[in-house]
Amino acid sequence: MLRTASAYGNEAALDQHLDALIAAASADVAPVLLDLTEPARLAAIGRLIWSPAQEARLLAVGPSSVVQALAAHWKQSGEQRDDSASPAPGSVPKTPVFVLAGSLPPVTAKQIGAVSSYTVLPLDAARLAAGDAAYRHFCIDEALHHLRAGRPVLAGTALDGSAAMPADTHAVALACGDLLRQLLEQMPLSRVGIAGGDTSSHAVQALDLWGLSCVREIGPGVALTRAHSDNPALDGMELMLKGGQMGQPDLFERLLR
Numbered sequence: 001m002l003r004t005a006s007a008y009g010n011e012a013a014l015d016q017h018l019d020a021l022i023a024a025a026s027a028d029v030a031p032v033l034l035d036l037t038e039p040a041r042l043a044a045i046g047r048l049i050w051s052p053a054q055e056a057r058l059l060a061v062g063p064s065s066v067v068q069a070l071a072a073h074w075k076q077s078g079e080q081r082d083d084s085a086s087p088a089p090g091s092v093p094k095t096p097v098f099v100l101a102g103s104l105p106p107v108t109a110k111q112i113g114a115v116s117s118y119t120v121l122p123l124d125a126a127r128l129a130a131g132d133a134a135y136r137h138f139c140i141d142e143a144l145h146h147l148r149a150g151r152p153v154l155a156g157t158a159l160d161g162s163a164a165m166p167a168d169t170h171a172v173a174l175a176c177g178d179l180l181r182q183l184l185e186q187m188p189l190s191r192v193g194i195a196g197g198d199t200s201s202h203a204v205q206a207l208d209l210w211g212l213s214c215v216r217e218i219g220p221g222v223a224l225t226r227a228h229s230d231n232p233a234l235d236g237m238e239l240m241l242k243g244g245q246m247g248q249p250d251l252f253e254r255l256l257r
Contacts, residue, residue, distance in 0.1 A: 011047070018048060036065060046073025063243065064221050067214055093191035093238065096147045097256055098183070100192070101156030102176040102199025103169065105244035108156075111195070114249045117256055118154040119146045125157035128175035136175070140183050147187055152256060155179075156195070173198035177206035188233040193240040193255050200241040208234060218254055221246035 018032065034045050046069035049060050060066050073079075099118065101108055112120070121142055127135045139155065146153045157172060173196065180192070180203045194200045204212070211228040215238060218224050222242040229235045240255055248254075 011044075014044065014048070036069075042069045042072035043076045045069040046071070047077070050074075064223055064246070067223060068217065068221075071214055071217075092257065095188075095190045096150055097152040097191045097193065098143065098147060098189055099152075099154040099252055099255065100176055100180055100194050100199065100203065101154065102173050102194070102196035103157065103244055107245045107247065108195050110249050111247060111251050112154065112156060115154060115252050117253060118152045121146075121153060121155040123155055123157045123176075125172045128157070128179065129171035131175070136179055136182070140179060140186070143183060144187055147189070154252060169198065173202040177202035181206040184234065189237060191238040191240075191255070193242070193252065195242050195244065197243040200243075204239070204241070212239065219247040219251045222251060
């Protein structure tokens with residue numbers, strides 16, 4: 001384990017300790033656990049990831065803080081690319097925002113409870129997971145009705161409290177991803193939010209994307225990204241991806257701005 005604490009003194013001492021850990025590994029793969037103790041250390045961790053990645057292939061596994069660490073290092077070192085296509089902070093999206101919440105942990109529940117600008121549409125998770133095509137089309141049509149009228153929409157499972165989440169949460173995440181894909185086929189959007197770790201993963205996989213780039217951080221552990229696709233309807237779309245326990249209470253309202 002490598003702790004980026006001030007006890008190491010300086011960058012050179014930190015690099016020497018990392019080299020020693022890697023050299024001591026007996027296997028061909030040398031795993032190192034980086035322990036972040038405070039946000040001020042993000043840039044230091046980003047440098048420790050980025051520097052060796054310039055010399056050999058490197059696999060970094062972790063939550064969104066991996067991207068935050070790299071972004072902090074790039075900003076500090078001046079390597080951050082100036083993306084002139086990125087909208088200025090606080091810009092308004094060209095189309096109404098659509099948010100899809102595939103689960104309802106306490107943090108996401110509070111965020112949904114704090115919205116005032118969205119039309120909220122409850123989704124029956126069990127019917128979606130069971131592959132009820134007629135119901136899925138109904139949900140899409142209902143969301144499109146509001147979006148085409150210029151109203152932002154937040155659609156989520158278990159919002160009305162009428163039914164418990166099915167045991168197969170994987171099937172729910174897959175169904176939510178398919179719902180989003182079909183909705184965007186009928187109405188391309190400039191900004192979409194996805195809440196839930198599994199839902200985010202499966203929704204991105206369901207879309208015809210070849211990459212994501214970071215636009216900015218809009219909350220603790222929550223990044224706004226830009227989608228890259230050979231499909232012109234999806235290329236350039238902004239995606240907010242968040243885990244269930246990430247973000248501040250007014251996150252969804254902030255997404256509108």
